[in-house]
Amino acid sequence: MIRLSSLLCPPKCLFCRERLPFDTDLPFCKTCRDEWEKETEEVCGFCNKPVRECLCTTELMQKAGLRVLFKTAYYKAGRRTLPNRVLFRMKETSSARLYSFLGEEISPNIFSYLQTEKIKLDECLLAYAPRHRRAAARAGMDQAERLSKELSGHLGIPRCDVLIRKRGKNKAQKELDVGGRLQNAKNAFALTRRADLSGKTVLLVDDTVTTGATMVACAKLLKSAGAKRVLCVSITFDEVGRNPREAAFSTKPYA
Ligand SMILES: [Zn+2]
Numbered sequence: 243m244i245r246l247s248s249l250l251c252p253p254k255c256l257f258c259r260e261r262l263p264f265d266t267d268l269p270f271c272k273t274c275r276d277e278w279e280k281e282t283e284e285v286c287g288f289c290n291k292p293v294r295e296c297l298c299t300t301e302l303m304q305k306a307g308l309r310v311l312f313k314t315a316y317y318k319a320g321r322r323t324l325p326n327r328v329l330f331r332m333k334e335t336s337s338a339r340l341y342s343f344l345g346e347e348i349s350p351n352i353f354s355y356l357q358t359e360k361i362k363l364d365e366c367l368l369a370y371a372p373r374h375r376r377a378a379a380r381a382g383m384d385q386a387e388r389l390s391k392e393l394s395g396h397l398g399i400p401r402c403d404v405l406i407r408k409r410g411k412n413k414a415q416k417e418l419d420v421g422g423r424l425q426n427a428k429n430a431f432a433l434t435r436r437a438d439l440s441g442k443t444v445l446l447v448d449d450t451v452t453t454g455a456t457m458v459a460c461a462k463l464l465k466s467a468g469a470k471r472v473l474c475v476s477i478t479f480d481e482v483g484r485n486p487r488e489a490a491f492s493t494k495p496y497a
């Protein structure tokens with residue numbers, strides 16, 4: 243069905259502004275879609291699976307007992323790849339076309355994992371790592387919250403917004419090394435007062451993972467509230483984490 247709004251204002255590719263068919267639900271044109279597909283097929287150096295099927299986590303996450311990270315593509319620092327641009331757009335738009343597409347991209351992998359591991363959907367909850375308050379206010383949205391809402395719809399798993407961002411001056415993660423990031427993340431998050439996650443499997447959502455410090459700090463809080471298991475979900479994953487040789491140097495700060 244063609245929507246009236248799309249006749250008045252034809253949809254455009256969010257990445258190259260090319261006009262799209264009136265009835266499209268996709269965020270991008272065929273060329274950009276092909277580029278996205280290619281990126282999601284890149285292979286992980288640890289498990290040899292395409293990144294969209296890979297569950298590998300970072301060294302820091304493994305040490306904290308986090309062994310599952312669902313993702314769709316690699317973030318490549320300093321490049322203008324489509325996944326990098328998707329990550330950037332996620333921070334500034336709550337576009338239903340973009341988020342619905344991302345939800346559809348990542349949900350099948352989550353579903354099949356839960357099925358294989360015999361984890362029932364009604365044992366699961368979705369949580370997200372909240373963005374810095376000032377950044378969220380500036381953008382008028384929180385991309386991890388928006389993504390968790392989308393996933394809740396796709397997976398039929400309820401949300402539990404039990405994590406909060408503490409007030410105060412947390413430094414930007416990208417300026418810190420691994421140790422600094424972990425300490426910074428520990429200081430940045432807290433639980434809401436009545437958080438009871440006893441026996442639950444919590445899917446912890448963020449937009450991207452670099453060292454995994456945010457995931458580790460948030461998962462620790464979720465487990466302290468009773469969560470039996472924490473599975474991580476992000477759209478992109480820093481490509482430093484895809485190659486065993488490079489990962490050996492992962493104690494260095496990431497640019
Ligand atoms: Zn395009």
Ligand SMILES: [Zn+2]
Nearest residue numbers: 286289296298
């Ligand atoms: Zn892998």
